Amino acid sequence: CQHERSVDVFIRSLSTSCCAIIRPPRDGGIRYRGLTQEQVGATAVLPLDYEIEYICRGNRWIVGPKVRKCLPNGTWTDLTQRILLCPRVWTSLENGRVSEWPLGPPVEGTILQYSCLPGFILIGRNSTHCNKLGKWDSLKPVCHCEYRYCSKKKLYIGALFPMSGGWPGGQACLPSAQMALDLVNKRTDILPEYELELIHYDSMCDPGEATKLLYDLLYTEPIKMVLMPGCSSVSTLVAEAARMWNLIVLSYGSSSPALSNRQRFPTFFRTHPSATLHNPTRVQLFQKWKWTKIATIQQTTEVFTSTLDDLEARTKEAGIEISVRQSFLTDPAPAVKNLKRQDARIIVGLFYETEARKVFCEVYKEKLYGKKYVWFLIGWYADNWFKIKDPSINCTVEQMTEAVEGHVTTEIVMLNPETVRGASNLTSQEFLNQLMSKLGVRTQRRQGFQEAPLAYDAVWALALALNKTVGPLKAKGRRLEDFNYNNRDITAEIYRALNTSSFEGVSGHVVFDAQGSRMAWTLIEQLQGGSYKKIGYFDSTKGNLSWYGNDKWIGESRPPADQTVVIEVFRFLSQKLFVSVSVFAGLGILLGIVCLTFNIYNSNVRYIQNSQPYLNNMTAVGCMMALAAVFPLGLDGHHVHRKQFPVVCQFRLWLLGLGFSLAYGSMFTKIWWVHTVFTKKDDKKEKRKHLEPWKLYATVGVLLIIDVLSLMIWQIVDPLHITVEKFVREAPKGDLDVLIQPLLEHCSSDKMNTWLGVVYGYKGLLLLLGIFLAYETKSISTEKINDHRAVGMAIYNVSVLCMITAPVTMILSSQQDASFAFASLAIVFSVYITLVVLFVPKLQSVATVCLCITIAQLQSVTTVYICVTIAASVSNYSISLCYHSSFSQ
Numbered sequence: 001c002q003h004e005r006s007v008d009v010f011i012r013s014l015s016t017s018c019c020a021i022i023r024p025p026r027d028g029g030i031r032y033r034g035l036t037q038e039q040v041g042a043t044a045v046l047p048l049d050y051e052i053e054y055i056c057r058g059n060r061w062i063v064g065p066k067v068r069k070c071l072p073n074g075t076w077t078d079l080t081q082r083i084l085l086c087p088r089v090w091t092s093l094e095n096g097r098v099s100e101w102p103l104g105p106p107v108e109g110t111i112l113q114y115s116c117l118p119g120f121i122l123i124g125r126n127s128t129h130c131n132k133l134g135k136w137d138s139l140k141p142v143c144h145c146e147y148r149y150c151s152k153k154k155l156y157i158g159a160l161f162p163m164s165g166g167w168p169g170g171q172a173c174l175p176s177a178q179m180a181l182d183l184v185n186k187r188t189d190i191l192p193e194y195e196l197e198l199i200h201y202d203s204m205c206d207p208g209e210a211t212k213l214l215y216d217l218l219y220t221e222p223i224k225m226v227l228m229p230g231c232s233s234v235s236t237l238v239a240e241a242a243r244m245w246n247l248i249v250l251s252y253g254s255s256s257p258a259l260s261n262r263q264r265f266p267t268f269f270r271t272h273p274s275a276t277l278h279n280p281t282r283v284q285l286f287q288k289w290k291w292t293k294i295a296t297i298q299q300t301t302e303v304f305t306s307t308l309d310d311l312e313a314r315t316k317e318a319g320i321e322i323s324v325r326q327s328f329l330t331d332p333a334p335a336v337k338n339l340k341r342q343d344a345r346i347i348v349g350l351f352y353e354t355e356a357r358k359v360f361c362e363v364y365k366e367k368l369y370g371k372k373y374v375w376f377l378i379g380w381y382a383d384n385w386f387k388i389k390d391p392s393i394n395c396t397v398e399q400m401t402e403a404v405e406g407h408v409t410t411e412i413v414m415l416n417p418e419t420v421r422g423a424s425n426l427t428s429q430e431f432l433n434q435l436m437s438k439l440g441v442r443t444q445r446r447q448g449f450q451e452a453p454l455a456y457d458a459v460w461a462l463a464l465a466l467n468k469t470v471g472p473l474k475a476k477g478r479r480l481e482d483f484n485y486n487n488r489d490i491t492a493e494i495y496r497a498l499n500t501s502s503f504e505g506v507s508g509h510v511v512f513d514a515q516g517s518r519m520a521w522t523l524i525e526q527l528q529g530g531s532y533k534k535i536g537y538f539d540s541t542k543g544n545l546s547w548y549g550n551d552k553w554i555g556e557s558r559p560p561a562d563q564t565v566v567i568e569v570f571r572f573l574s575q576k577l578f579v580s581v582s583v584f585a586g587l588g589i590l591l592g593i594v595c596l597t598f599n600i601y602n603s604n605v606r607y608i609q610n611s612q613p614y615l616n617n618m619t620a621v622g623c624m625m626a627l628a629a630v631f632p633l634g635l636d637g638h639h640v641h642r643k644q645f646p647v648v649c650q651f652r653l654w655l656l657g658l659g660f661s662l663a664y665g666s667m668f669t670k671i672w673w674v675h676t677v678f679t680k681k682d683d684k685k686e687k688r689k690h691l692e693p694w695k696l697y698a699t700v701g702v703l704l705i706i707d708v709l710s711l712m713i714w715q716i717v718d719p720l721h722i723t724v725e726k727f728v729r730e731a732p733k734g735d736l737d738v739l740i741q742p743l744l745e746h747c748s749s750d751k752m753n754t755w756l757g758v759v760y761g762y763k764g765l766l767l768l769l770g771i772f773l774a775y776e777t778k779s780i781s782t783e784k785i786n787d788h789r790a791v792g793m794a795i796y797n798v799s800v801l802c803m804i805t806a807p808v809t810m811i812l813s814s815q816q817d818a819s820f821a822f823a824s825l826a827i828v829f830s831v832y833i834t835l836v837v838l839f840v841p842k843l844q845s846v847a848t849v850c851l852c853i854t855i856a857q858l859q860s861v862t863t864v865y866i867c868v869t870i871a872a873s874v875s876n877y878s879i880s881l882c883y884h885s886s887f888s889q
Contacts, residue, residue, distance in 0.1 A: 018045040019070035028056040046070055061104055084134025086110065095120045095143040108132040116143035117197065118182055119152075152195040153481050155466065158217040158224035159198050160238070162231050162253075165205035169230055169253050169448025173455035174200065175438050177228075177252070179431075180459035183424055190467045194480060196459075199224065205231040214238055218245060218485070225483050226462055226494070230448075230455075232256035232303070239268040245485040248494050250462055252455040253448070257306035260515035267491065269498050269516040271458040271507065272451065275303055276310040278410045281522040281538040282348060282376055283314050284545055285408070291562035295324035295344030297335050297359065299351035307350055323563075336362040344368075346562045348376040353385050360386065361395035364403035371555040375404070379411025379525060380450070383532060401530055406554050409532065413521040414507050415453050417537070422504030423460050431456065431506040454518075457505035465497035511541055528552050565738045566729065570745065572638040574817050581824045585630040588831050592624040595839035602846055615666040615696060616838060622663025623831040629655035630824045636816070637745055642722065649720040649747030656827075657707045660763065663834060664798060665703035667791045668766065669696045671773040678777065706762075714755050723748040725814060744816055760806055767799040790841060794834045801830045 021044060024030045031053040032040050046052075050070045054062055065078040086106040091098055096116040104110075110130040116122045124141025131137060159177070161170030177198060185195050199222075201213040210229070214237070217224055229238040230253035239249045239259065243266055251259075251270040259265055260274050286294065294315065298304040305327075312322055324342045326335035332351075336359065339347060347368075349359060356377065363369055382388070386400040395403075416428040424431070431453065439446055448455075466480060472493055473479060483490045502511045511519050524536040537546040553559055599616050602608045632652045640648055673696060727742040749755065774792030805826035812819040 018047050019050070019074050019076055020045050022052075022076065025054065025056075028054060028062075031055055048072060052076075063105070063107070084108075084132065086130035086134050086136050090128060090136050090140050093141070093143060095145065096122070096141075106130050108134075112136075114141050117195075118185055119195070120145055153193060154197050154222070155191075155194050155480060156222045156224045157196060157198050157226050157228055157462070159200040159228040160203035160210055160213060160230060160234055161200050162205035162234070163202040165203070165231075167205050167231055167253075167447065169205075169451055170202065172435070172439060172446040172448035172452040173230060173252055176435055176452035176456045177459050179434060179438065180424065180456045180463075184459065184463040190463055191470070193470075194466070196463060196466075198228075203229065203231065203234050205234060207233050207237045210234040210237055214241065223484055225466075225480070226250055228252065228458060228462075230254065232259065235259060235268070235270070236265075239265040242267055246488050246491040247485070248491060248498065250458055250498070252458040253451050256303050257310055258302060260513075260517050262515055265516070267495060269461075269512055271454045271461060271505075271510060271518050273412045273520045274515075274517040275307045277412060277517070277520060277522065277540060278378070279307065279311045279314050280540045280543075281410045281524065282311065283318050283320065284538055284543075285376075285524070286315070286320050286346070287318060288545070288547075289559040291346050291559075292319065293321050293323050293562045294346040294348060295326070295339055295342070296322055296348045296350070297326040297328070297332070297339060298349075299355050300327050300329050304350040308348075311348065332359045333362045336366050336368060340366045340368050343564055345372060345560060345564075346374050346376075350378065353381045354390070354392075356381060356385060357388070357390045357393055357400070360400055360403045361393040364395055364399045369403045369405070371553065372560050374560060375407035377407055377409050379409035379523060381409075404527055405530070406552070407527050408535075409525045409527075411523045411525065413523050413537070414450055416504070416506055416508045417521075417523075420504055422506065423464060424456070424506065426506060428453065428506045453505070453507035457507045457510050460503070460505060461498065461501050461510055464503060465494055465501060468497040468500075469493040509541065526551055566741045567732075567738050568741045568743055570637050570743045571727075571816055572636050573634055573820055575638075577817055577821060578634040581630060581821070581828065582634065584828050585627045585824070588627045588828055588835070589624050591832070591835055592620050592627065595835050595843075596620040596624075598839065598843060598846075602842075605846065607845055608842060611842065612670060612693065612696060614693070615670060615700070618662045618666040618700060619834065619838060622659045622661065622666065623834055625655050625659030626663060626827050627659075627831050629659060630827055633824055634820055645722050645745065646720055646747075649722075650715060652747065653714075653720065654711060657711050657759075658704070661704045661707040662700070663831075664766070664770070664795070665700045667795055667798075667834075667838075668703070668770045668773075669699040670791050671770060671777060671795065672699065674777045675773045703766075710759065710762075714749075718749040718751050718755065720747050720749050722746070727814070744814065746813065756810075764803065764806075767795075767802055770795040771799050790837045794837045797833045797837075798830045801826045 021040070022030075032046075033051055033053070035043075048070055051067055053067050054064075056062055068076045068078055071077060084107075088106060090112055091100060091106060093114055093116075096114060099113040099115075100106075101111050101113075102109075106112075108130055112128050114122060114124075114126050114128075120143035122141055123144050125138045126141065128136045128138045128140075159174075161174040161177075162168055163170040163174070181196055181198055184190055199217065201216070203210040203213060214227075217227070224247070227238055227242055227247050227249045229235045229249065229251055232254040233256075235249070235251045235254035236256065236259060239251075242249045247267065249265070249268045251268070251272060253272050254270050255272055255275045257274050257276045259268060259270065260276070286292075296308055296311070298308050308325070312325075315322055324339060324344045326338050328335045332355065349356070351359060360369075363375075369375070386404045387397050389397075393400075415432070416422070419427050419429070421427055426434070435449075435452055439449075469490070470480065473490065476489070478490060480490065499512060499516075502509070504510070508520055513519055519541040522538045522540065523534065524538065525532040526535050527533075533550060535548050535551045538544070539546070551559075596617055599608065599613050599620065603613045629652055632648045632655065635648050637645065723746045725744045725746060727744070730740040730742065732738055732740055774795045778789065778792060805823055809819050809823045812822060
């Protein structure tokens with residue numbers, strides 16, 4: 001309520017003398033005392049004696065009275081008053097320099113300081129003041145030329161030195177460039193007819209500000225022959241625009257790899273090497289330490305992305321793989337975890353110093369440091385960067401020191417490490433002494449101090465190039481002072497001269513590559529015990545590596561491996577198991593030989609003849625071949641060379657295939673004949689008593705031919721070869737930086753499953769049919785094949801074992817001992833059962849007959865009775881044979 005009453009009083013006062021509200025000035029405003037913005041908007045006039053105050057926005061300043069008052073006549077005080085400006089002619093000085101304080105229009109209080117260029121003498125006062133009448137308090141001085149300099153013609157260089165902004169490197173680079181200009185202008189052997197003058201502005205490392213300054217440089221006299229920008233962002237702008245005015249651009253402080261593009265920046269050179277110059281050094285170190293697999297992690301900025309793209313191209317050319325490439329914007333934690341997860345060992349990190357602390361805090365947490373890892377960082381961080389307290393990380397100084405120990409840095413050499421006198425006749429140390437004397441106190445804290453030698457050499461490179469063009473231009477009837485923005489010939493001559501520059505500077509040997517970038521040495525350092533130690537230099541111009549040999553590695557005498565060393569270990573069959581099964585197989589082969597010998601020797605005995613001895617011989621041979629397959633089945637890389645292993649594989653296949661066809665085929669043929677003959681109708685009884693042996697042999701032959709043809713086709717179309725199965729890697733015992741890679745050799749082919757399906761399908765049907773026929777003929781009795789019941793029993797056992805063994809061995813193929821034991825023992829057991837069932841009764845019968853004959857020779861009725869009794873337990877045939885033998889005596 002009190003506020004409302006005060007407003008009412010204020011409104012009533014407007015009925016007396018008042019002043020109309022005036023509009024605020026451009027880029028400024030008006031402060032109304034005692035009123036809010038809403039009250040001002042609701043009012044058109046202001047009362048008597050009311051005061052307003054002018055304010056300006058940004059870097060603007062007020063010209064005229066700052067405060068005005070409402071007068072009784074309804075006008076404002078000093079409304080028509082203007083500030084008087086002093087003449088601007090005083091703000092420039094021919095052949096000299098003018099410094100102005102404060103900056104802005106020359107109004108009352110402005111002070112100008114005058115100085116002359118080398119070779120000129122100041123005539124008049126060296127300073128003047130602007131008074132309130134808009135006049136300077138002294139006459140404008142002049143710079144009088146000394147006699148020996150008066151005949152020189154001036155060549156102007158337009159320069160942008162960032163004295164403020166993101167990188168105020170001009171604070172040291174500008175004095176360094178002026179030192180070089182002074183020396184060049186005093187030399188009589190370099191541009192004797194010319195004098196170089198630097199016209200420079202503060203670009204603030206801002207492309208927007210640089211655009212305005214570039215306009216001033218190009219559209220104000222005099223004509224500039226060359227532009228010298230600093231900062232990569234400003235150089236990009238200037239270099240891209242310079243082609244329109246046929247200007248050469250020579251930068252002293254730009255490292256962006258994007259500037260190495262001759263199509264985009266055709267007239268650009270720089271004495272500051274590109275950030276990609278680190279990459280040849282890194283590749284050289286990778287090759288020296290025999291690393292072929294590296295990883296990278298970068299901050300997502302253009303300079304690091306371009307550098308990494310260049311590194312990827314160089315490593316690919318050198319046969320080095322970048323297996324992991326991670327990037328981050330603000331939080332490096334996920335990227336560091338991915339490096340750990342993917343077993344990164346040799347890691348190149350590209351990020352600024354503040355981000356480096358974040359990265360290595362995460363490195364400490366993930367234990368991605370120590371004797372197994374090597375980090376490559378940029379060398380221009382502060383020497384104690386990892387000890388600086390940073391509120392953005394939660395790691396202690398001790399933890400950071402532990403995490404960064406042993407890392408390697410690469411840094412462009414910006415000061416010649418050798419004591420040589422170059423084009424300026426100064427050593428690098430003499431140059432530093434002069435620069436420090438010029439800069440005064442706190443010299444090394446001046447921004448751009450590290451790049452100052454590059455600015456110094458940039459001026460010398462330009463001066464030497466211009467000096468080189470004088471002769472060729474004179475031959476064409478041209479002069480340097482004839483240069484203008486439409487003259488391409490002079491620009492082309494300056495370009496050729498700069499492109500072929502080669503001289504010793506205070507920053508080292510100055511030479512440019514095909515993209516106009518400086519080629520320089522690279523310093524290699526390693527953090528040892530918390531401090532950086534020089535371990536070498538790399539000269540990219542000559543490809544020479546100067547190595548001190550003082551590199552150290554945590555807990556090792558040599559560099560770590562670039563990846564976990566994987567030791568390949570082949571899994572071989574247990575020799576005890578192989579020998580044990582081989583003994584059984586060998587005994588089975590001996591048993592087969594005994595059975596075969598017995599069958600052949602007694603082939604004339606009627607009992608043996610009625611069992612089809614030739615088929616039994618085939619069975620015995622097939623069983624021995626199947627047993628023989630056990631030996632190559634147990635052979636692996638422990639016994640034979642890798643080149644001979646496919647032969648062993650084929651040998652296994654043929655022995656098993658042919659052995660099965662002979663052994664099982666002969667038994668199957670017997671059961672097939674019995675089933676075919678004795679299941680006919682009664683009207684064919686006479687025919688069923690007749691047996692034609694050739695049909696039996698032909699059946700076995702057909703089965704054998706089918707196997708031979710199928711194996712031959714398999715071998716020709718899709719031969720067996722070695723395949724290696726890899727298992728999960730295993731950690732060894734002890735603290736070893738290796739992993740065990742178990743391997744197992746297999747016999748295989750490209751379409752192994754197809755062939756096995758065909759073979760197993762064909763053999764399986766044969767086994768099932770054999771079981772069916774054996775079951776159908778179990779109650780039949782015939783003298784033509786008197787052992788078909790024993791054959792049926794053998795078929796039962798063989799079929800069951802085969803049908804179980806085939807799928808189980810496929811399942812156990814990755815377990816060499818179990819697979820071999822199951823397959824080989826199945827072969828051994830089936831063969832033993834077959835031989836025992838088929839041949840042991842025959843051996844027993846013949847042995848019994850021989851015993852009966854021997855007893856009957858005693859010519860005793862009692863002995864005959866005993867003989868008949870013994871033989872009765874064997875077979876009717878034995879009884880008959882024994883009886884006739886006894887009474888025939």
